[in-house]
Amino acid sequence: xxxxxxxxxxxxxxxxxxxxxxxxxxxxxxxxxxxxxxxxxxxxxxxxxxxxxxxxxxxxxxxxxxxxxxxxxxxxxxxxxxxxxxxxxxxxxxxxxxxxxxxxxxxxxxxxxxxxxxxxxxxxxxxxxxxxxxxxxxxxxxxxxxxxxxxxxxxxxxxxxxxxxxxxxxxxxxxxxxxxxxxxxxxxxxxxxxxxxxxxxxxxxxxxxxxxxxxxxxxxxxxxxxxxxxxxxxxxxxxxxxxxxxxxxxxxxxxxxxxxxxxxxxxxxxxxxxxxxxxxxxxxxxxxxxxxxxxxxxxxxxxxxx
Ligand SMILES: Nc1nc2c(c(CN[C@H]3C=C[C@H](O)[C@@H]3O)cn2[C@@H]2O[C@H](COP(=O)(O)O)[C@@H](O)[C@H]2O)c(=O)[nH]1
Numbered sequence: 306x307x308x309x310x311x312x313x314x315x316x317x318x319x320x321x322x323x324x325x326x327x328x329x330x331x332x333x334x335x336x337x338x339x340x341x342x343x344x345x346x347x348x349x350x351x352x353x354x355x356x357x358x359x360x361x362x363x364x365x366x367x368x369x370x371x372x373x374x375x376x377x378x379x380x381x382x383x384x385x386x387x388x389x390x391x392x393x394x395x396x397x398x399x400x401x402x403x404x405x406x407x408x409x410x411x412x413x414x415x416x417x418x419x420x421x422x423x424x425x426x427x428x429x430x431x432x433x434x435x436x437x438x439x440x441x442x443x444x445x446x447x448x449x450x451x452x453x454x455x456x457x458x459x460x461x462x463x464x465x466x467x468x469x470x471x472x473x474x475x476x477x478x479x480x481x482x483x484x485x486x487x488x489x490x491x492x493x494x495x496x497x498x499x500x501x502x503x504x505x506x507x508x509x510x511x512x513x514x515x516x517x518x519x520x521x522x523x524x525x526x527x528x529x530x531x532x533x534x535x536x537x538x539x540x541x542x543x544x545x546x547x548x549x550x551x552x553x554x555x556x557x558x559x560x561x562x563x564x565x566x567x568x569x570x571x572x573x574x575x576x577x578x579x580x581x582x583x584x585x586x587x588x589x590x591x592x593x594x595x596x597x598x599x600x601x602x603x604x605x606x607x608x609x610x611x
Contacts, residue, residue, distance in 0.1 A: 317566070322554060322559075329530060329533075330569050342590035347500065351383050366405070367386060368490075375603070388419070405440070425609065459494040460515075462494050478552075479561070488518045488611045491515050519563055523563050525601050533559075548607065571583070
């Protein structure tokens with residue numbers, strides 16, 4: 306999304322807690338120019354897929370709830386993806402718009418096979434209800450209709466989602482400037498593209514316009530790769546597992562500098578390799594690398610956006 310790229314760049318050129326290290330980017334680009342990383346979408350084998358509209362419904366529900374697992378140290382993304390998959394395989398009407406509007410906490414925990422309250426459980430329910438209500442009101446209850454109305458444009462899909470679903474409006478004000486990150490809206494487009502291998506509901510002419518998804522894993526990976534640098538006070542906060550407030554300068558700089566750094570990395574690798582690399586591909590490689598590093602210390606922000 307252009308407004309994600311340009312506003313993330315504004316943060317990166319005005320930041321102080323997090324800075325982008327271009328020599329780090331150069332080094333990573335140099336190592337990757339010949340072997341551009343290809344991580345398979347669903348490399349874990351945990352997602353529902355039937356090559357049809359029900360998969361689109363599954364991915365929208367998945368990305369409605371795809372945030373903030375860290376408060377429960379036993380919970381991670383794969384519990385969400387696989388729990389929703391099992392739910393849909395045992396009841397193909399489970400994600401119908403009217404059903405989404407009525408789920409309760411105990412029902413959601415049962416879906417995810419979770420023995421205790423989920424992190425931000427009330428918010429997860431509110432967001433599920435919101436998506437069910439809006440799908441019913443504007444898209445005949447079907448996420449596939451939402452995707453069909455975006456003319457094969459990922460950017461249009463992200464804009465449509467931001468317009469219809471307040472819970473996906475991942476933006477903030479940083480030093481008086483509005484910054485757009487749209488992590489869950491963009492990852493929904495990328496999940497469609499990955500699941501359907503660029504065909505059918507995943508056929509986007511402008512998938513190259515999607516940036517990385519500003520979550521809490523990728524910034525930590527970029528720090529480890531020497532692509533990002535943290536101030537000593539920020540490094541300390543993260544080391545002590547102290548929470549960082551949503552909307553704070555530190556949080557916005559962690560997320561936006563990650564987007565900007567990978568956009569720069571993408572440009573450099575594409576130039577060196579002589580062919581276009583996608584941010585979506587770099588993201589998946591960075592994220593997969595991150596979740597395999599058990600010692601990775603990421604920042605902790607309570608957020609419904611990532
Ligand atoms: N940047 C980026 N962030 C991603 C993903 C994914 C999953 N992508 C699926 C698509 C294809 C693959 O096969 C994956 O299965 C989740 N996340 C974010 O990470 C955090 C979860 O971390 P932990 O608490 O350790 O599970 C949380 O903010 C979540 O929103 C990604 O791809 N990129």
